[in-house]
Amino acid sequence: MSKALIRIALLAAVITGIVLAVLYRDQLSAEALQQWIGDAGSTGPILFFILLYAVATVVFLPGSVITLADGAIFGPVWGTLYNLTGATLGATLAFLVARYLAADWVEQRSGGLIKRLKNGVESEGWRFVAFVRLVPLFPFNALNYALGLTRIKLSHYIIASYLCMLPGGIAYTYLGYAGREAVAGGEGLIQKILLAVALLALVSFLPRLIAMFRRGPEVDATTLKQQLDSSEDLLLLDVRSAEDYIGEQGHVAGSLLIPLEQLKQRLDELSDYQERRVVTICRTDRKSAKAARILVEKGFADVHVAKMGMTDWLKCGYPVETQMPQEAKS
Known part of the structure; x- marks a missing residue:
C-alpha cells in the first residue's frame, strides 16, 4: 500500500x-x-x-x-x-x-x-x-x-x-x-x-x-533606550490610560498604547509579537508587571518590564511625545 x-x-x-x-x-x-x-x-x-x-x-x-x-x-x-x-x-x-x-x-x-x-x-x-x-x-x-x-x-x-x-x-x-x-x-x-x-x-x-519564572528580566531605562536606538525588533507596550499617555509624562515615540484594562480583550492586536520581544511600560512598573504576567500566561515568549517605567525614562532626560499618534486616532 x-x-x-x-x-x-x-x-x-x-x-x-x-x-x-x-x-x-x-x-x-x-x-x-x-x-x-x-x-x-x-x-x-x-x-x-x-x-x-x-x-x-x-x-x-x-x-x-x-x-x-x-x-x-x-x-x-x-x-x-x-x-x-x-x-x-x-x-x-x-x-x-x-x-x-x-x-x-x-x-x-x-x-x-x-x-x-x-x-x-x-x-x-x-x-x-x-x-x-x-x-x-x-x-x-x-x-x-x-x-x-x-x-x-x-x-x-x-x-x-x-x-x-x-x-x-x-x-x-x-x-x-x-x-x-x-x-x-x-x-x-x-x-x-x-x-x-x-x-x-x-x-x-x-x-x-x-x-x-518565565518572564524575562526587567529592562532599565538606559538599556531600553539603547535597544530602541539600535532598531531592535521589539514592541514597547504602554499600558497606561490614554490620558496619561498624552499627559504630563508623555510617552516614548513608537510605543503602542493598550491600557491594562483592555489588554485581555485586545491580545489579537499583538499576535505578530507572540514570539518576539515585548517590553511593557507604565508610570512606574506596577501596571506593566501585571501586563507582562498576562502576556506570559497567554503564551508570549519574550516579555520584559521597563524598570520604573516613564519615571526613570524622564529622570534620564530621554525625549517624549505628548501627542496621540495619528494611527491611534484613526
Missing part, C-alpha cells in the same frame, strides 16, 4: 472515531465506566482506563469524566498512575498522527505568523511543552495534534508531557476519590475534602507561578 493511501486510511479512521465519539459521548459517564470495570475483571485498569483514556484523547472525548471516575474507583495513587499513563499515551498517539499526516505539508507551506509561531515553539522545545502542560492555554486534545506539526523531539514531548501533567493529574484524581468518600461517608472526610480543595487551589495558582 502506498504512503498516500496509508495517510488517507489513517485520516479516515481518526475522523470516523471523532464522529462516533460525538454521537455516543453521552454514554460516557462515571456509572458506565464503573460497570465496564466490573465486567472486565482484572484487565479493567488497562483496558478501560489507560487505553480508553488514550483513545478518548485522540478522538476529542473529554478526559475529565475518566479522570474523576478513575480516582473514585482506584484511589489517588493508582488512579493518578492510570490517568497520567493513558493521557500521555493518547497525547503521543495524536502527536504522531499529526506528524505523519501533515507535518511535511505544513513545513512546506507555512509562512508569516504561522512560521514564526512554529519556529518559536521549536526553539523552546521541551520548555514550551512543559509550559503549555502546566498552563493550559489551549484545549488539551487539539494541542496534541498542533504540537505534532512542529519538529519538537518526540522523547522531549513525552517526558515533558508526563511530568508536567502530574500536578493536574494528582489534583483531579484526588478530587474524584474525595467525591467517592463524601458519598460513602468514609473516615477523615473533612480532611480529604480540604486536601482536594488545596490541591485544586495549587493547580489554579500554577499559571501565575510559571509566569513569574
Whole structure:
C-alpha cells in the first residue's frame, strides 16, 4: 500500500472515531465506566482506563469524566498512575498522527505568523511543552495534534508531557476519590475534602507561578533606550490610560498604547509579537508587571518590564511625545 493511501486510511479512521465519539459521548459517564470495570475483571485498569483514556484523547472525548471516575474507583495513587499513563499515551498517539499526516505539508507551506509561531515553539522545545502542560492555554486534545506539526523531539514531548501533567493529574484524581468518600461517608472526610480543595487551589495558582519564572528580566531605562536606538525588533507596550499617555509624562515615540484594562480583550492586536520581544511600560512598573504576567500566561515568549517605567525614562532626560499618534486616532 502506498504512503498516500496509508495517510488517507489513517485520516479516515481518526475522523470516523471523532464522529462516533460525538454521537455516543453521552454514554460516557462515571456509572458506565464503573460497570465496564466490573465486567472486565482484572484487565479493567488497562483496558478501560489507560487505553480508553488514550483513545478518548485522540478522538476529542473529554478526559475529565475518566479522570474523576478513575480516582473514585482506584484511589489517588493508582488512579493518578492510570490517568497520567493513558493521557500521555493518547497525547503521543495524536502527536504522531499529526506528524505523519501533515507535518511535511505544513513545513512546506507555512509562512508569516504561522512560521514564526512554529519556529518559536521549536526553539523552546521541551520548555514550551512543559509550559503549555502546566498552563493550559489551549484545549488539551487539539494541542496534541498542533504540537505534532512542529519538529519538537518526540522523547522531549513525552517526558515533558508526563511530568508536567502530574500536578493536574494528582489534583483531579484526588478530587474524584474525595467525591467517592463524601458519598460513602468514609473516615477523615473533612480532611480529604480540604486536601482536594488545596490541591485544586495549587493547580489554579500554577499559571501565575510559571509566569513569574518565565518572564524575562526587567529592562532599565538606559538599556531600553539603547535597544530602541539600535532598531531592535521589539514592541514597547504602554499600558497606561490614554490620558496619561498624552499627559504630563508623555510617552516614548513608537510605543503602542493598550491600557491594562483592555489588554485581555485586545491580545489579537499583538499576535505578530507572540514570539518576539515585548517590553511593557507604565508610570512606574506596577501596571506593566501585571501586563507582562498576562502576556506570559497567554503564551508570549519574550516579555520584559521597563524598570520604573516613564519615571526613570524622564529622570534620564530621554525625549517624549505628548501627542496621540495619528494611527491611534484613526
